[in-house]
Structure formats: structure tokens, C-alpha cells
Amino acid sequence: MASIYQPSLEDSSEVKEGFLCPLCLKDLQSFYQLQDHFEEEHSGDNRHVSGQLKSLVQKAKRAKDKLLKRDGDERTESSYESFYYGGVDPYMWEPQELGATRSHLDAFKKHRAARIDHYVIEVNKCIIRLEKLTSFDRSNMDAAQIRSLEKSLVSWVNDQDVPFCPDCGAKFNIRNRRHHCRLCGSIMCRKCTDFVPLQLAYKLTTGTKEALYAPGTLGQRGSPGAQVAPQIPRRGSISSISSVTSVLEEKDDDRVRCCHHCMDALMRYQLKLEEKDHVPDIVKLYERLRTCMEKVEAKAPEYMHMAESLNAGETAFNLENAAGLRMEIQKYYELIDVLSKKILTLGLKDEVPPHPKALQLQKMVRYAATLFIQEKLLGLTSLPTKGKYEELKEKRKEEQVKRIQQEKQASLEAQKRRSENEKNCPALGVNGSVPGPRMTKAGGWLPQSGTRSELDDPLLQQIGNIESFLQQARLANRTDEVAMLEENLRQLQDEFDAQQTRRAIRISRKLAEETDLQQRQIEHLEQRELENKVHTKMASLDFRDNVQDEEQDGGDLVDHLSADLESKPTKFGNSPPVARNREEPTPQARNPFDAEDFSPVEEGATSSSSVEIKRENSHAANGKKEYNPFEEEEDAEDDLDAGTAKSQGNPFEDEDGDEDRGNPFKEVSDGNPAGSTNPFDEDDDASMDDMIEEELLLQQIDNIRAYMFDAKLNGRADEVELLSENLRELHRTLQEQKRKK
Amino acid sequence: MNVTLAVKQYVSKMIESSGSGMKVLLMDKETTSIVSMVYTQSEILQKEVYLFERIDSQNRDNTKHLKAICFLRPTKENVQHLIQELRRPKYSVYFIYFSNVISKSEIKALAEADEQEVVAEVQEFYGDFIAVNPHLFSLNVQGVSRGRSWEPSVLPRVTQGLTSVLLSLKKCPMIRYQLSSDMSKRLAESVKQIITKEYELFDFRKTEVPPLLLILDRSDDAITPLLNQWTYQAMVHELLGINNNRIDLSRVPGISKELREVVLSAENDEFYANNLYLNFGEIGTNIKNLMEDFQKKKPKGQQKLESITDMKAFVDNYPQFKKMSGTVSKHVTVVGELSRLVSERQLMEVSEVEQELACQNDHSNAQQSVRRFLQNPRVNEIDAVRLVMLYALRYEKHSSSILPSLIEELTRRGVSERHRKMVQAVVEYGGKRVRGSDLITPTDAVSITKQFFKGLKGVENVYTQHQPLLHDTLDQLIKGRLKDSQFPYLGPNSLRDRPQDIIVFIIGGATYEEALAVYNLNRTMPGVRIVLGGTTVHNTKSFLEEVMLTVGSGGDRAQGSGRPPSRR
Numbered sequence A: 001m002a003s004i005y006q007p008s009l010e011d012s013s014e015v016k017e018g019f020l021c022p023l024c025l026k027d028l029q030s031f032y033q034l035q036d037h038f039e040e041e042h043s044g045d046n047r048h049v050s051g052q053l054k055s056l057v058q059k060a061k062r063a064k065d066k067l068l069k070r071d072g073d074e075r076t077e078s079s080y081e082s083f084y085y086g087g088v089d090p091y092m093w094e095p096q097e098l099g100a101t102r103s104h105l106d107a108f109k110k111h112r113a114a115r116i117d118h119y120v121i122e123v124n125k126c127i128i129r130l131e132k133l134t135s136f137d138r139s140n141m142d143a144a145q146i147r148s149l150e151k152s153l154v155s156w157v158n159d160q161d162v163p164f165c166p167d168c169g170a171k172f173n174i175r176n177r178r179h180h181c182r183l184c185g186s187i188m189c190r191k192c193t194d195f196v197p198l199q200l201a202y203k204l205t206t207g208t209k210e211a212l213y214a215p216g217t218l219g220q221r222g223s224p225g226a227q228v229a230p231q232i233p234r235r236g237s238i239s240s241i242s243s244v245t246s247v248l249e250e251k252d253d254d255r256v257r258c259c260h261h262c263m264d265a266l267m268r269y270q271l272k273l274e275e276k277d278h279v280p281d282i283v284k285l286y287e288r289l290r291t292c293m294e295k296v297e298a299k300a301p302e303y304m305h306m307a308e309s310l311n312a313g314e315t316a317f318n319l320e321n322a323a324g325l326r327m328e329i330q331k332y333y334e335l336i337d338v339l340s341k342k343i344l345t346l347g348l349k350d351e352v353p354p355h356p357k358a359l360q361l362q363k364m365v366r367y368a369a370t371l372f373i374q375e376k377l378l379g380l381t382s383l384p385t386k387g388k389y390e391e392l393k394e395k396r397k398e399e400q401v402k403r404i405q406q407e408k409q410a411s412l413e414a415q416k417r418r419s420e421n422e423k424n425c426p427a428l429g430v431n432g433s434v435p436g437p438r439m440t441k442a443g444g445w446l447p448q449s450g451t452r453s454e455l456d457d458p459l460l461q462q463i464g465n466i467e468s469f470l471q472q473a474r475l476a477n478r479t480d481e482v483a484m485l486e487e488n489l490r491q492l493q494d495e496f497d498a499q500q501t502r503r504a505i506r507i508s509r510k511l512a513e514e515t516d517l518q519q520r521q522i523e524h525l526e527q528r529e530l531e532n533k534v535h536t537k538m539a540s541l542d543f544r545d546n547v548q549d550e551e552q553d554g555g556d557l558v559d560h561l562s563a564d565l566e567s568k569p570t571k572f573g574n575s576p577p578v579a580r581n582r583e584e585p586t587p588q589a590r591n592p593f594d595a596e597d598f599s600p601v602e603e604g605a606t607s608s609s610s611v612e613i614k615r616e617n618s619h620a621a622n623g624k625k626e627y628n629p630f631e632e633e634e635d636a637e638d639d640l641d642a643g644t645a646k647s648q649g650n651p652f653e654d655e656d657g658d659e660d661r662g663n664p665f666k667e668v669s670d671g672n673p674a675g676s677t678n679p680f681d682e683d684d685d686a687s688m689d690d691m692i693e694e695e696l697l698l699q700q701i702d703n704i705r706a707y708m709f710d711a712k713l714n715g716r717a718d719e720v721e722l723l724s725e726n727l728r729e730l731h732r733t734l735q736e737q738k739r740k741k
Numbered sequence B: 001m002n003v004t005l006a007v008k009q010y011v012s013k014m015i016e017s018s019g020s021g022m023k024v025l026l027m028d029k030e031t032t033s034i035v036s037m038v039y040t041q042s043e044i045l046q047k048e049v050y051l052f053e054r055i056d057s058q059n060r061d062n063t064k065h066l067k068a069i070c071f072l073r074p075t076k077e078n079v080q081h082l083i084q085e086l087r088r089p090k091y092s093v094y095f096i097y098f099s100n101v102i103s104k105s106e107i108k109a110l111a112e113a114d115e116q117e118v119v120a121e122v123q124e125f126y127g128d129f130i131a132v133n134p135h136l137f138s139l140n141v142q143g144v145s146r147g148r149s150w151e152p153s154v155l156p157r158v159t160q161g162l163t164s165v166l167l168s169l170k171k172c173p174m175i176r177y178q179l180s181s182d183m184s185k186r187l188a189e190s191v192k193q194i195i196t197k198e199y200e201l202f203d204f205r206k207t208e209v210p211p212l213l214l215i216l217d218r219s220d221d222a223i224t225p226l227l228n229q230w231t232y233q234a235m236v237h238e239l240l241g242i243n244n245n246r247i248d249l250s251r252v253p254g255i256s257k258e259l260r261e262v263v264l265s266a267e268n269d270e271f272y273a274n275n276l277y278l279n280f281g282e283i284g285t286n287i288k289n290l291m292e293d294f295q296k297k298k299p300k301g302q303q304k305l306e307s308i309t310d311m312k313a314f315v316d317n318y319p320q321f322k323k324m325s326g327t328v329s330k331h332v333t334v335v336g337e338l339s340r341l342v343s344e345r346q347l348m349e350v351s352e353v354e355q356e357l358a359c360q361n362d363h364s365n366a367q368q369s370v371r372r373f374l375q376n377p378r379v380n381e382i383d384a385v386r387l388v389m390l391y392a393l394r395y396e397k398h399s400s401s402i403l404p405s406l407i408e409e410l411t412r413r414g415v416s417e418r419h420r421k422m423v424q425a426v427v428e429y430g431g432k433r434v435r436g437s438d439l440i441t442p443t444d445a446v447s448i449t450k451q452f453f454k455g456l457k458g459v460e461n462v463y464t465q466h467q468p469l470l471h472d473t474l475d476q477l478i479k480g481r482l483k484d485s486q487f488p489y490l491g492p493n494s495l496r497d498r499p500q501d502i503i504v505f506i507i508g509g510a511t512y513e514e515a516l517a518v519y520n521l522n523r524t525m526p527g528v529r530i531v532l533g534g535t536t537v538h539n540t541k542s543f544l545e546e547v548m549l550t551v552g553s554g555g556d557r558a559q560g561s562g563r564p565p566s567r568r
Helices: A002-012 A031-041 A052-076 A105-133 A143-153 A198-206 A231-238 A260-276 A281-311 A319-344 A356-378 A386-424 A435-441 A447-451 A458-475 A479-536 A544-563 A579-583 A592-598 A604-622 A629-639 A641-649 A664-676 A688-713 A717-740 B003-016 B029-038 B041-045 B076-087 B104-113 B154-168 B182-197 B232-239 B270-275 B280-297 B308-344 B347-359 B363-375 B381-394 B403-413 B417-430 B445-457 B469-478 B512-524 B540-551
Strands: A101-103 A193-197 A255-259 B023-027 B049-054 B067-072 B093-098 B119-125 B130-133 B136-138 B174-177 B212-217 B246-248 B261-263 B501-507 B529-534
Touching (some): A193 A198, A193 A260, A198 A255, A255 A260, A281 A386, A356 B041, A458 A479, B003 B029, B003 B119, B003 B154, B029 B049, B029 B067, B029 B130, B041 B049, B076 B093, B076 B104, B104 B119, B130 B512, B154 B182, B154 B529, B174 B182, B182 B212, B182 B501, B232 B280, B232 B512, B270 B308, B308 B347, B363 B403, B381 B417, B381 B540, B403 B417, B469 B512
Parallel strands (some): B023 B067, B093 B119, B174 B212, B212 B501, B501 B529
Antiparallel strands (some): B130 B136, B246 B261
16 A cells, blocks of 8 residues: 555655655554555545545546646646645535525514414414304294294394495395305305304314314215315205295305305314324334434444444444344335325225326425435345354454554564664664663553564653663763753653553553453353354253243333334244244144144234144143144245245335235344254354355345346336346255255 | 535525425426525435425425425516415425525515415525536526617526525625626626625624625627537536536437436545546546546456455455446547547537637738638538637728638538528627627737737647636636726725635626636635636537527527536
8 A cells, every 4th residue: 555655655655764655644653554644544535435436436536637738738827827726626515604684584483473363363363253142052943933943143234234245246136135144244145145054163162173073063964074074064054045045034044145255264164173192104104114214324434433443343342232133124125115105095995096296295205214224224234144244243353463563563663773773863873773782761561562563652752762862972071961861861760651651550550441341242242142042042952941031121122112013023022942842842842834734824923823822732731831833934935945935026016015024134033043053053064155155145135136126216127037036046055055954 | 716516505494494204395497497406315314305396387286294395586477376385285294495685575475375274484595596616607698688688588697696696605795797798887887786785694703804796797808618528527528518517419320218318416426526527638548547447457267266256356346346337338439429429520620710710810820721621521520610609700991801712612611591691699708899808919018918828839729728818817806906997896885905815707608618727727826816706507508509599590499498408
């Protein structure tokens, strides 16, 4: 890496000697240290350069530079002399802050408030009057009675004052009679009147929906559509009433006459009431979708971090933990997929098809969810398999050892160079061996820092320098300088001692922390192991007691894991080790499909619990208290590969149903650990390879499915074909593997 | 100074402040383009914006579970539509943002319509322009002038656009304009008027050197938009036409359905971003590399994935592969079409003559070349006309001009009358009589020597020797050599220091060649940031339409000022 920067090293070599970092010009002692430094400090700068596209981009950039350089040469004589004098590519301009804005909200609110007050008062007045108008029993009174009562509640406008209908301008006469709005008392012609049905009036005045369906108010009209209700009488008022009933004798039994304006206000109020407590299905589903997405957003980075670290062979995280997290995230993806699909098909089966815009909304939500899955899921790095992980760990260890050696060597080299330098320097002549005595000075030197070069410490170097100067000064008999240097030396040594003490304290503290951490990690590991056992239904007898002791814990963990997913937590909880099951397998138990056949009610989720109960009954004689249905499934997967493979082959087709079997992610969660903890292979080193392969295979199947899903969505048939080909291949390999055992 | 980000920030802010939940973006025709230039659909979907509606669309459903973000220009029609909308609200909450200054009375009218209290926000967010590149904006306005003065309806729009750029970048500039153009002066005054009127808005933190707004007129350089281009972005626009980052490929022979219209956006297409300013040859190489890479990655049908490691490699590569496949097919198609057009229309040869006409001063040579091409039956009609136009502009006053005989030649070729008329129109639009600067014959000693040396040395690339006039103007401006007599300041103050932040605006439209020149200036000049803007971004075709609208050749004036599809 350093060689790339050779030119710049040469440039600066006159000023500063040694291994300088090309980016920060920090002096580093050796090539290897420089390399380490570069990797650590500046890795972010161009480390992401992965993949061919990137390298292509770099190529392009280089080409661009070349072009610009040439252009620059060409133009130097025309306009400017130097091309590389610090201009900035517009794409690199410093981030743009938000531009100017101006809010009109205050002015807006001020104007609105005035208007709203007026509006609210009007509506409230209407509602109050309506309540009064409907509080008496109309059916038992005659028209005149009602009329006088209404008149007493609202003061009516005088007939003489209004010669024309204020709404349509028609002249009032014997045929075109005046009508009063019962709510505001104003006058209009018959054509301009509206009616508030009592049913609606009750609803508005009580402010609840129940009134709409309250029995007794209107027997003949049980219409659930609230908006339809007021329209029916209105239509009647215009056509039927004018023709059938006498114009003079109108008895408003089940409605209150009012003007357009009051009606309008009431209708808007009603709409508001309705919307207040109505939450459409799409919103409910959407909210769940969003929570899932947020969970993924929160968990994915954590997983990525883990996977990265694991793939690098580091031991900071546990492989099983990561696998668990991966599974969890994948389950969320599955849920997102299902939810968004539900949103997509919302209302499609209704008689009245939803508005095209609503459909478009549903489509877009689904599309966004798909994009989300594509982007995040495809970016989910796979984990190394167990064996691979061991290899990686080994490799890393080796690398570390090598690096330490390199550093040692480097320090040796540095020392050598130094002594050479000093030899070359005639003034120093006698005092060649510098580092020796200084070590004694460094009283606080700790064994832990043994790998570090002693010359690393700048203070030590400085001390060395001053000592040699002192020597020289003494030789030259310059007492004043000697005194000054001695003073300097003392200060430096004090400082160094203090530094060493601090370091010692720090190191011991860190050690304590580390042991603490290890302790915790061990505990954590133990717990995880337990959980894993419960989860994968470890069949080992040796662990049984142990598992039983800790069973509750493990169960809780699993519960927690699956509770979010709304999968059935009871499956895992309280399931004791089921090794005994294996000891005396019944023919039935070996095949879950058979079991399902003879009890067709069982499907997916419910199946497991019902099987549980049933089995419990059937095995009661054998003295078994509880039974874990998953044990069966696992067995079945070994035995009935063909069957499962078939259902796996096309996992996306039957995704619509909520069956666990059709669910690819679910599948993996069952299959993956099953491979890794195959009871027959346990503690069998020879079969380790097979095991790994199987694990890898399962992971591959999982990946390919994801891609297939993606390809299908994008309608790339050729890719789907290719992928399914791969999938088949994988399944075949998997079967062969299993057969070998 | 990044105009793309400036608009993007506004849009992001709008979406952010509306909180979570499903949202609909309610826009008008112009704001739709403004938003679409800075945000892709998938990007905006991730911010929970699922629907995009036009405020004037009648076919909108009552969907009370959606929040509406309205981003509208403050036009009378929009305010009317909005009032109607608020009277009968279709969505639960409204966040209203105007792209420019709105009057108090209109705010009042809106407030009074909001009886149901659905409005949660009313703000002015000054994203009233099309951000093409970080340093290039357009207003998508064509037909800005009638003769030598402003089309009355356009000036207010251009003023609004330009002030919104200033506001979004938070610049309160000193203004210089081109003296020879009356339109420049009018616009400068109009902008100044707004700055004075809305002084509160323009009250930004003072910088050491105040920013500078330079207003120029297209008619000063009619040659640049007539030249064939050889850098990717400019070339695509010249030959295929870019309209709000969209390229219409429907006329490409044998085009597949999904490639009928492609989007080229430097914001999220890395290949495009890296090749925007590369010349055609380099793009060819890069495309080849891209293809090869893709081929390597593309799993072939026969190539069985034998081992698990093979398969793993495939799976690991898949996401990249998938991402690549879209880019590859798009760019391969575009570049393929470009090269087809280049060879079909003999553009290399044509361009060579164009450059010769534009950059060299050798009349006899030029006239011979032009004549030769007019006789070549394979040369496209528009290219022939273009050569004659360049000749006419270049040797307008030459003593032995052969323009009449060239026009005759065009007639003999059967070139339509409309096109023949254009030659005259272009001279009228950008001829010597009109020009304020010396576009063609440099007068001062330095330029003459420069030209002389250039002639001696020869040029490396004959197709890209032309430098737009804008480059020299800006170069002089930065060096403090731009003459006050030609480009006076508006108002008494003038800039003493070297300018730092410069906004150049070209009335009548900028070009991508000029965008490239500005890009290079930005890259090379330390401490200077330049943003280029124009009433539109021209290619030859749209420029000629603009010229025809301006000169007003009677008869066949294009109807309406809407932007016609800019395709060859």
C-alpha cells in the first residue's frame, strides 16, 4: 500500500525522515507500522472500494483526470497557468444548508381563527336547536301543534319581509309558498328546502354512531350507509311529496325542515363525526408494517456489524447469536412481505371496487415495501459456517502473530538504523550504545507492553537525545549548557515516570475489565447455548438435566424472540427436552404429514399446538407428559426430504396462505439449526465437513430464494429460471448429503 | 452553492416536518418537474410519500388517512384550486408550501377557506427552479423575448425563478448585467426591486466578499448552441434531447419497451455522474469496460455452477449484478444510439467543419468546406443548415461572403423554406449588430497572441477546440478584468475584491457546453464557486425554436410557450 505513495514519500523525505503517513504526515517507525497505521486510520478513505463497478468508476475517474489534465495543458496558454490549484468540483462543494424560508402560519391562523369561531358558533347553534326540535314525540301531535312548538323554539322571520326566495329569487305567491327553516327561522321556497331526518338528527345531537342504528327511531330504514340516509328523504321531498301529498298539508313526521345553509353545516359536522372514530384497515395494516420496518432498521446495522466482525474471524461476537439475529431479521422481512401483500389486495374482493387512487396507494405501499426488502435483505451479508469461522479465527490469529513479529523486527531494524546513524555521527563516537541504560530509567516499564518497541515512546527518544547532547556538552566542557540540559533531562524523566505510572494504572484497570467481560461473556455464552438447545431441540441426553434447570430461561428468550413476530410462542415455551421421544419413536411420529392427514384441521400455526395436545393424549400411556411437535418435523426433514424439497421448491407461490411450511424464512429457521445439530453427527469429527456443507447449502437456498423473489417481482423470467435451476441443484446436493449419513 | 441540494433540502424538510404516516404530494405542473429532478420515486417512497397528485386533477378520491404535502407555485390558479381543496378537504392534514413569495391577501383567502382546520403549515420554500446539476439550473421557460425586449408574461416568472435561486442559496448579491442587452438590464432591475422589497428575506449573514449575479444575454453568443457536442451529457441533449433528466428513446429502432424512456440522473446513477463530462471516445471505452464487467458477472445459461463455491460466488455477486444490469442496458442503449446517429449523420466530419468555422479565421478554407458538405447528399438537412448558419454568423461582414450562393445551394438540396429562413433569423438574433462582446474577432493584443499561438501549436482534439464565450467572460470576471463599460454594476457600489460566489444567468438559455466550461472553472479556480443558470438549457433544435420565437418570422410561429419535445 505504501508503495503507491512512494512519490510523496520521496518528496517529503528531505524534510522529515522515516516512514511518514502520506495522508497525515505522522512519523511512524517502520514500514509495517505505517501499514498498520494506514489501515487503521485511513481505512475509511478508500476502503469501500469493493466490487468491479467501483474499480470501473475509478478507471473512469482516472480517465477523467487524464482528460482534464490534457485539456488543462491545452488551455494553459489561453487562460490560466495551473490546473491543480485547488478548484473544487461542484459535486464536492460543502453541504448546502437549508435555504431561506418564511412562515405564514401565524397570519394564516389569525385569519382562520376569526372565521372558525363564526363557523363553530353557527354549527353549535344548529345542533342545540335540532336537539330541542327533536326532543318531543312528533308522531302523537298534529301539524299545527308541532308548528307552534317549533315556532316557540326558533323565532321565525316575518312572512311580509321576504317577497322573494333568498336562494333562488323566485317570487312567493299562492302556489309558491313560503317555508321556514326550523333551525334558523329563515324563509325559502319549497324547492330550496332540505330535511334533516330524525335519525340523522339523533345521531348528530348525541354525537355517537349508535343513534344511527338505534331501534325504534326509524323502523323501515335500516340503511347502514350514513351518507345515503339523509338523501333518501330529500329526494322524496321533491318528487313524491309535491305530487302525492297536498301542498298545504305537510306533516313532518320524521324529519325537520331546514334551509340549505343549515343542512350544509350539519352535513359537514356529521362527516367529521364519522371520520373521527373510523380507522380504515389500510391504516392499521400500514402501522404494523412500519413497526416491522423500524425494527429491521434498528436491528440490521447491529447484525451487519456482527457479521462483518465474524467474517473477519474476530471473536467479539458469538456465531450463534448472529445466526439468531439473522433469523429474526428475516422473519421481519417475511412479515413485511405478508403485510404489504395484504395491503395490496385490500378491498379487491368487495362488491364496490375501491377508487383507483386508493388502489394506486395500495400498490405504491407494496412497491415501497418491496424496495425496502430488496435493498435491505440483499445487503444482508451471510455468516460464515462453523468450520469456516474456525478457519477464519485461525487465520486472524496467525496474522496477528505475524504482525507482532513484524513489529518486533521493525523495532529491531529501527534500533539498528539508529545505532548506525549514531556511528556515522562522529561527534557521538564513543557513546554508541544508547538504549541500554535508559531502560533502567524507565522504572514503570511493564511486561504487557513488551511487544511495543521501546523507541516508540517519543519521550524516551527525547531523553536519549538529551543524554547524548549532555554527553557532548560535557565533553566540550560547556557547563552552562550541561546545567540546562540536565534540567531538561530531569523534567523529561519526571514526565516519563508519571506517564508510565498512568499507563500501568490504565492497563491494570483494563485487565480487570477484561476479566469481567470474559466472565460475562462466558455467562452469556452458556445462556445462548441453552437457548440454542431449546430452540433446536437438542437431543442429547447429557445435557438434559442442565437444560431442564435452565429451561425456563431459554424458553423466555425464545418467547421474547418470537413474541414480536406474533408467531406462536407457546411452541417453544415450556417444551422440555424431548430426547425420550427419540428413544422410542413411533411410526406415526416419524412422519408429520401422516399425522396431518388423519387430522385435517391442523394447518400451519394451529397444527403444532393441536398436534401437541393430541400427542399428549396418545402418549399419555407411555408416561410422557409433554411433547414437542417440532421434533417430529425435524425427523421428517431428514426422512422426507423429497416432500419438503418439493414444497420448498416454489416457496413464493403459496406465500399467500399463512402456512408456515410455505414460508421460506420460516423454513430456514427450522432447517438451519437442524443441520448444525444433527443428533447423529454430534461429536463426530469425521462428519464435520458434511455438516458444514449442509449448513452452507441451507444458507444458499435461503439466499437464492430471496433473489428469486426479487427477480420475480421485477419480472425477469430468465433470472428466475436460472435461480430455480440453482435451487433444484442445491436441493439435490442436500439430499445426497443426507443420504450419505 | 449547490442548487440540486438546495432544492432537495427543501423537499426533504417538507416531508420531514409532516411526521410519519402515509403521505401524498400535491403539486402543480412546474413543481412536479422541480421535485422530480432532485428526488427519484424510490427515494421518495422510502419517506412514506406514496402518491403524487396534481392540484388541478379532478380525479382525486377522499382519502382521509393521508397527509397532504402541497408544494405549489403561488399562481392565481393554484391558490384558487387550493381554496376549493380546503373547502372540501380530501386529506386529513395539509402542509402547504409555496415555491415563492405569496401575497398577504391570498393567505387570508386561504385561511378563510380552511373552515375545517386542516391546514397545519403554511410556508414559503424557495425552490422555484429546475436544478439540473449542482452548478446548473434552468427555469424551463422558452420564448422569452419578442424582438429585443421581454415577452411581458415571462419577465415576472424569470424574476421569480432567479430570486428563488438567490434565496435558496442564501445569497444577496451585487448585480452586473450586459450593457448591450436591454433585457439584461430589465431583469437586473426587476431582481433588484424584489431584493429591495423583500429586504427581510434577503437579510443573510454578510460574507467578506459579497456574491455576484451576472446577467447575460444569449444573443451575445449564438454560436455555442449551434455546435455539435462531444461530451456525454451535452451530446445526449444535442442528439436525443434531455427533458427533466428524461430521455425519449422511443424512436430508436428496435427499442425494447422498458427502455422507451430512460432517466439519466447524476444524483443516483454513478456511471452517468462519472461520465457526464467525458468525451465520446472515453465513454466508449468506459461502456466497454462496464459491459465486460457485466459479462463476467452475468451467469451464463451453459456455465453450470459446478461446486458450492461457484454458487456462493454467484450469490454473493447477485445484488451487484442486479444493480448493474439496469445501468448497463440503459447506457449501452443510449451510447449505441448516439454512435448510430454519429455515423448515420457523419457528425464527426460535420463537427470538424463546425469547429473550424467557430474557431479559425480562414475564409477560403471555410467556404470550401461548407460548400463541399452542402453537396454531400448524406449530410442531414439540419446539419447543412447549421453549417450555413455558422458561416453566416462568422463571416457576416466578410468582403467576399458567399452566403447568398450557399442559401441557393440549400434550396437546390430541397431544404425547407422554414429552415432557410432560420439562417436569416439567426443572423438577426445573434449577428454583429446585436453583439456587445467580440465573439469572433478578438481585438485586444493578448487574445490575438493567444489565438496566434493556438494556431501555431495546433489543437489536440479538433472536435472540442471551441470554448464558449462564457468561459472568457467568467475568466475575466474572476481576474477582475471584466470591463465595467460592457458589464456595469446595478447601483452605485462595485466589487473591489476578487469575486468568490458567482451566479451567472443567461437570458435565452444556457447550454451544456457552457455548463462544462463552468464546471471546469469551478474545478480549477481556487476559492471561486460559480453557478450557471438559464431560462432553459438549449440544444440546437430548441435554440432555433427560441430564435424563431424571438425574431418572430411570422406565419409558422409555434403555438404556446410550452416546451416542445426537444428531439432532432
